[in-house]
Amino acid sequence: MRPKEIKIDTKVKLSNGVEMPIFGLGTFQMRSGKETQQAVLAALEAGYRLIDTAQMYGNEEDVGIALKESGIPREEVFITTKLWNSEHGYQKALNACEESLEKLGLPYVDLYLIHWPVQGLRNETWKAMETLLEKGKCRAIGVSNYMIRHLEELLAISDTVPAVNQVEFSPYLYLKDLLEFCRSHKIQLEAYSPLTKGHKLSDPKLEAIAKGYSKTPAQILIRWALQKDVVVIPKSSHPERILENADVFDFTISPDDMKLLDAFNQNLRTSWDPTTIP
Ligand SMILES: NC(=O)c1ccc[n+]([C@@H]2O[C@H](COP(=O)([O-])OP(=O)(O)OC[C@H]3O[C@@H](n4cnc5c(N)ncnc54)[C@H](OP(=O)(O)O)[C@@H]3O)[C@@H](O)[C@H]2O)c1
Numbered sequence: 668m669r670p671k672e673i674k675i676d677t678k679v680k681l682s683n684g685v686e687m688p689i690f691g692l693g694t695f696q697m698r699s700g701k702e703t704q705q706a707v708l709a710a711l712e713a714g715y716r717l718i719d720t721a722q723m724y725g726n727e728e729d730v731g732i733a734l735k736e737s738g739i740p741r742e743e744v745f746i747t748t749k750l751w752n753s754e755h756g757y758q759k760a761l762n763a764c765e766e767s768l769e770k771l772g773l774p775y776v777d778l779y780l781i782h783w784p785v786q787g788l789r790n791e792t793w794k795a796m797e798t799l800l801e802k803g804k805c806r807a808i809g810v811s812n813y814m815i816r817h818l819e820e821l822l823a824i825s826d827t828v829p830a831v832n833q834v835e836f837s838p839y840l841y842l843k844d845l846l847e848f849c850r851s852h853k854i855q856l857e858a859y860s861p862l863t864k865g866h867k868l869s870d871p872k873l874e875a876i877a878k879g880y881s882k883t884p885a886q887i888l889i890r891w892a893l894q895k896d897v898v899v900i901p902k903s904s905h906p907e908r909i910l911e912n913a914d915v916f917d918f919t920i921s922p923d924d925m926k927l928l929d930a931f932n933q934n935l936r937t938s939w940d941p942t943t944i945p
Contacts, residue, residue, distance in 0.1 A: 673893055674916050675714045681830040682853040685807045687778065688745050689893060691717025692909070693859065693902030699726045702904050707733035709906040711744065713913050719833075719859075719900045721749035721782060722767050731772035746771065747778040747833075749811060750796075755781075755788035760795035764804050779805035780833055784817040784944050790824050797827050807831065811859075812941040815848050822852065831898070833857040835938050838891055838931035839867055846895065857898040862888055862912075864937040876927065880918050883911060890915045891928050 678686035692710040697703040703726040720730045754763035796808040809831030832849055836858035849856045868884045877887045892899035901912045
């Protein structure tokens, strides 16, 4: 378990040596234009140093605008984007990355992810990811929504271990086996939908734990992921919630309460389900 001194700018070291902030802002379903720009700017002003976007979110341009507007040096902010499902295949993937970089207005991203393990194409796409890494278009490459069998397949065909696997992960979807598999292969797990998209924030069991720490249910869910050494990217478009979600570095969930939270698991998926993908 992470000690109490974890901070908003604490970084984890990826397998290729690149350092990634353990905490950041998700931007899925943030509308392009002012909504994304204002949220990203508010997050950067609040000390967030990791921004997670994707080609599919349609807001890469706004992330780039907010980053510039913040005045924070480029190398101090970690930007992730993702290759969408329609762009699999070697040449298409190379082109998709160029398009994302153009939209972001950046020469490189810190992390480029395969958004989804598209059957039949994902391994060819991984070769393009390796090329992009060699060319310096990204500082690290990884995957998203990969279950153990997808990772085993990838590890068997490539010497490049994905630096990160971004999956849905919360006490309500506690993927313990996947977490252990990733740890044993030095793949950093990153939790998406850590707030269950809001669905479980009124769960009385969660509220009771939150009350004990004078924290909100959202803060408990974020802290739970942090204490598992999992990178966590809650999304909010509201400045007050952006601040609330970052106010998780002044307390520690006790080992007993961590165990209680672990037992909340009910395989709840609020996004899509990659377990059915061969
Ligand atoms: N790789 C993938 O396939 C994948 C899939 C899903 C998500 N992601 C990434 O992970 C990020 C986070 O996941 P997510 O957006 O699905 O869900 P989430 O972070 O679990 O929850 C976001 C929802 O919770 C609300 N919320 C945020 N903070 C709150 C608070 N303190 N109190 C009450 N409600 C709060 C937000 O509303 P407001 O915005 O209105 O505040 C929004 O409706 C995404 O934005 C995206 O970057 C990746």
